[in-house]
Amino acid sequence: MPGWWGGSPGVLQHVHIDVAPDEAAAVQGFESGRFDMLGSWYDMRQFPNIEPPFEAASSRWKPLITTCCGVEFVAFNLAEGPFAGPGGKPGRIAFSQAIDRVAVVRAIDHVPQHAYLTDPATGGPITKGMRGYLGDGRDPYAKVNPTAARALYAQWDPDGSKVKGLAFTYNPTPINDAEARALQAQWKANLGVDVQLQPVDPQTFFDGQSKNLYTMFRQGFARTYNDPEEALDILFRPSFGGIPAGASSPQLDALLTTARQDRPEHALADYLRAAQMVVDDALVATLFYPQHFLVTQPYVEGGRVKPFGDGWQWTDLRILKH
Numbered sequence: 001m002p003g004w005w006g007g008s009p010g011v012l013q014h015v016h017i018d019v020a021p022d023e024a025a026a027v028q029g030f031e032s033g034r035f036d037m038l039g040s041w042y043d044m045r046q047f048p049n050i051e052p053p054f055e056a057a058s059s060r061w062k063p064l065i066t067t068c069c070g071v072e073f074v075a076f077n078l079a080e081g082p083f084a085g086p087g088g089k090p091g092r093i094a095f096s097q098a099i100d101r102v103a104v105v106r107a108i109d110h111v112p113q114h115a116y117l118t119d120p121a122t123g124g125p126i127t128k129g130m131r132g133y134l135g136d137g138r139d140p141y142a143k144v145n146p147t148a149a150r151a152l153y154a155q156w157d158p159d160g161s162k163v164k165g166l167a168f169t170y171n172p173t174p175i176n177d178a179e180a181r182a183l184q185a186q187w188k189a190n191l192g193v194d195v196q197l198q199p200v201d202p203q204t205f206f207d208g209q210s211k212n213l214y215t216m217f218r219q220g221f222a223r224t225y226n227d228p229e230e231a232l233d234i235l236f237r238p239s240f241g242g243i244p245a246g247a248s249s250p251q252l253d254a255l256l257t258t259a260r261q262d263r264p265e266h267a268l269a270d271y272l273r274a275a276q277m278v279v280d281d282a283l284v285a286t287l288f289y290p291q292h293f294l295v296t297q298p299y300v301e302g303g304r305v306k307p308f309g310d311g312w313q314w315t316d317l318r319i320l321k322h
Helices: 023-031 085-097 101-109 146-156 174-191 202-210 228-236 250-261 264-280
Strands: 062-067 070-076 117-120 167-170 196-199 216-222 284-296
Touching (some): 085 174, 101 284, 167 202, 202 216, 228 250
Antiparallel strands (some): 070 216
């Protein structure tokens, strides 16, 4: 805007939100220029020139990706069975290293009517962008390594007796079905292990999980506030009723207890150490962090989906001259 220095570049006077009758109408309105921004709950594949991971995104629009507050992982029964305790750690590592997270993400992101995208998890059990995130690549077992996985598995279970009849239990949805099939295929290809898929209705699944009925199962967690206390306590502190049951060593439990009693600004260092202990002991095999997205016209600058899925961040939104 001419002469704006020392003055104002202009401000948005109002924002019009239009609820389209269906996704096709919303996409058509966006592509015709009627809408400047399309919200985060649309099937991304409605946009023929935008496919995950967006390397070939059209210059006609911009995808804005925000990691939200959740994490998805393969959980192990750490109270009993082949994966329990220190003796089960080599098996947990082998099954984690056999997983190609990128392949899992691609399988999930192309499920019809999938409302969110996914980012391969390599930074531990705390979601990327949240307090307590360890950093990209800080989980050494989250990188697929079939050679190392197969060698470690052969040492841990040379005759296959430990995983005979092993099942991966999960609550079925189109997304969870795709995830389970991708995991099953990779464990077969990279470990030579036939894992059965055991879909269970949600009520039975969560009840059985709390009773330690499953050897290996799907688990997800969505945080409600930005502090590692919530996720680490609920998931990995047995004295707090943590999930997976019997999940941690006494040292981890004590560290989480200390952190919970400390002031937030001092507790973060303890929570970071606790998250690294979770990674080092391979208590779970983290898979991905869910993402939400906006799609905007090229002349829209700023704006993003809030990480907790509670709307958009409008304060830095600008409409450029077009």
